[in-house]
Ligand code: SF4
């Protein structure tokens with residue numbers, strides 16, 4: 001399977017045009033907070049009792065009505081997520097209705113529900129891609145991190161069943177303190193299965209509607225996360241491309257200081273991209289709980305206009321705007337709020353993660369015989 005190309009494509013053109021014109025082209029719909037797993041770092045998962053205290057699942061009729069309003073407003077790309085979205089009792093109805101509306105669909109799943117019947121369903125109604133998260137190299141990690149010991153084999157089976165039916169699968173992952181030792185084997189699994197993959201090493205400290213706050217121990221220190229990040233960069237690219245990439249990265253990390261004034265939100269959140277959570281709140285991004293509007297009550301167009309207005313006025317950190325490594329730093333509005341409690345805050349975790357990544361890349365290049373930072 002190949003990486004879906006974005007640079008230089010019609011999709012890029014459409015998304016940039018949508019962002020400039022504030023057309024909500026990109027949607028993430030969180031169908032349910034329920035999940036059969038219970039990962040330490042999850043920011044969405046609730047059990048059935050917790051869910052009842054905080055709201056209710058929206059029915060297929062409600063999602064489909066919303067989908068029609070979204071389509072009329074310009075939405076084209078829809079990602080279904082959760083919790084585990086396949087656990088929404090009317091998932092198939094919602095999915096088929098959105099497909100018939102002409103939406104381009106992606107599904108996030110942990111894969112453990114996907115048996116032959118589900119795989120046949122996705123073969124009959126192909127998504128653009130299924131993003132399947134692989135949490136570790138064996139049942140032991142699944143037990144420790146996800147508290148679901150049978151998950152590993154089920155996830156592998158799902159990848160195989162989907163691949164046999166030519167359904168596009170991408171393997172996602174999050175590197176945490178519980179699975180950081182699994183990286184080599186995770187890489188060899190995805191390599192053998194010939195899947196596109198992406199493992200994140202930065203974890204947003206979000207807890208959203210959950211009763212329990214984010215457990216800081218579930219993520220790596222910024223320095224350890226940077227080590228994992230650099231290791232994965234090398235695995236993804238191979239040695240030669242990695243060195244070229246490292247040199248380019250280091251070049252970009254030496255920007256002139258920018259203006260020390262508050263900046264605006266740089267990504268597409270709240271400009272052409274939005275999320276609707278399981279309770280029916282539209283938000284600019286899955287990581288943020290503010291601003292939000294009750295989209296099922298006020299209707300899509302009104303809710304989207306309100307989100308646009310509120311997000312347009314948000315200002316991010318002057319220090320980040322001026323920072324010389326800003327071009328390689330992954331900080332964003334959600335990172336600032338979740339790490340510091342303020343959109344204008346400077347996320348210390350991200351500073352350390354970025355600076356350690358730079359230091360490690362420099363060291364790698366310096367230690368390579370005949371290869372220096374400047375080539
Ligand atoms: S599988 Fe995903 S949704 Fe379920 S508990 Fe884990 S992180 Fe949360």
Ligand code: SF4
Pocket residue numbers: 319320321323324325326329330331346347350351352354355
């Ligand atoms: S988070 Fe830190 S490293 Fe990143 S841009 Fe802001 S100040 Fe610079």
Ligand code: SF4
Pocket residue numbers: 267268269284285286287332333334335
């Ligand atoms: S997580 Fe950050 S970069 Fe991603 S959509 Fe949200 S604000 Fe933008």
